[in-house]
Amino acid sequence: MPELPEVETVRRGLNDLVLNKQISSVDVYYDKMIIGDVQKFKDTLAGKVIETVDRRGKYLLLRFSGDVTVISHLRMEGKYYVKSKDEPLDKHTHVVFNFVDGTTLRYNDTRKFGRMELVKTGMEVNNSGIKKLGPEPTVDTFKVDDFYQALQKKKKVIKTALLDQTIVTGLGNIYVDEVLWMSKIHPQTPAKNLSYDEAKKLHDNIIKELNMAIEAGGTTIRSYTDAFRNEGGFQFSLKVYQKTGEPCQRCQTPIERIVVGQRGTHFCPKCQILKP
Numbered sequence: 276m277p278e279l280p281e282v283e284t285v286r287r288g289l290n291d292l293v294l295n296k297q298i299s300s301v302d303v304y305y306d307k308m309i310i311g312d313v314q315k316f317k318d319t320l321a322g323k324v325i326e327t328v329d330r331r332g333k334y335l336l337l338r339f340s341g342d343v344t345v346i347s348h349l350r351m352e353g354k355y356y357v358k359s360k361d362e363p364l365d366k367h368t369h370v371v372f373n374f375v376d377g378t379t380l381r382y383n384d385t386r387k388f389g390r391m392e393l394v395k396t397g398m399e400v401n402n403s404g405i406k407k408l409g410p411e412p413t414v415d416t417f418k419v420d421d422f423y424q425a426l427q428k429k430k431k432v433i434k435t436a437l438l439d440q441t442i443v444t445g446l447g448n449i450y451v452d453e454v455l456w457m458s459k460i461h462p463q464t465p466a467k468n469l470s471y472d473e474a475k476k477l478h479d480n481i482i483k484e485l486n487m488a489i490e491a492g493g494t495t496i497r498s499y500t501d502a503f504r505n506e507g508g509f510q511f512s513l514k515v516y517q518k519t520g521e522p523c524q525r526c527q528t529p530i531e532r533i534v535v536g537q538r539g540t541h542f543c544p545k546c547q548i549l550k551p
C-alpha cells in the first residue's frame with residue numbers, strides 16, 4: 276500500500292508530467308471508482324486545465340481551472356501513468372483523462388479499491404477521510420507539545436495510535452515500525468505512557484524518516500511504482516520492516532515480528548523494551 280512518501284512521489288511526478296494540460300474528455304470504465312455522479316464527473320472536467328496537484332495525507336488533490344478539485348485516493352494498488360492516446364488500454368485502467376495535446380493520464384488499479392471524488396476547490400476539507408487527518412509531518416505543522424498532549428489522551432498502544440492518522444498523518448505500517456525502532460520505543464507501549472522526551476524523539480524521527488523516504492522516492496514493497504514507472508529507493512534504508520530474524524543494526528539482536536492491532540509489526544526486543 277502506498278504510504279505518504281510514495282503518494283508525495285506520485286504528486287511530484289504528476290506535477291512534472293501533466294501541469295497546464297487541458298482535458299478534452301474523461302473515460303470511466305469502472306463506475307464505482309467515482310464517488311458521486313459519473314456523468315457529472317465527466318461533464319465537469321471536460322475543458323478544464325490541471326493547474327497543480329496537491330496532497331493532504333495520502334489523498335492526492337488534482338486542482339483544475341474553474342475551482343474544481345478531484346480527490347484521488349490510491350488505496351492499495353492505484354497508479355497513474357501518462358501515455359499517448361494511441362497506446363492500447365491496460366485491462367486494469369479504469370479512468371482515463373484525455374488531453375487536447377494527444378496525451379492521456381491513466382489511472383490503473385488492479386484491486387479497484389481506489390476512489391475519486393469531484394468537489395469544489397476548498398470543499399475537500401469536508402471529505403470524511405480528510406476531515407479527521409492530523410497535521411502533516413513537517414516542522415511547520417507538526418508540533419511536539421501538541422503531539423505529546425494528543426498521546427496523553429489516547430487509550431491505544433503507540434503503534435495503533437500512530438496508524439490512525441488523527442495525531443499525525445502519513446504513517447503507515449512500514450514507517451511506524453521504522454520510527455519506533457529509531458526512537459527505541461516498543462510498539463505495544465500505551466501511547467499515554469510515553470514521556471515527553473520519548474514523544475519528542477519520536478516526533479523528530481517521524482519528520483526525519485518521512486522526509487528521507489520522500490527524497491528517496493518512497494519504498495517499493497510488492498507493486499508500488501511512481502508515475503515514471505521508476506521504483507522507489509527507500510526499501511534499501513529500512514531497518515526493521517520485514518527484517519524478521521536479521522540482526523538489529525544497533526545491537527545485533529535478531530529482529531522479531533509480532534502482531535499489533537492485526538498488523539505485522541517488526542521490532543528489536545533488546546532496543547525496544549516494553550516497560551511495565
Ligand SMILES: [Zn+2]
Pocket residue numbers: 523524525526527528543544545546547
Ligand atoms: Zn537492537
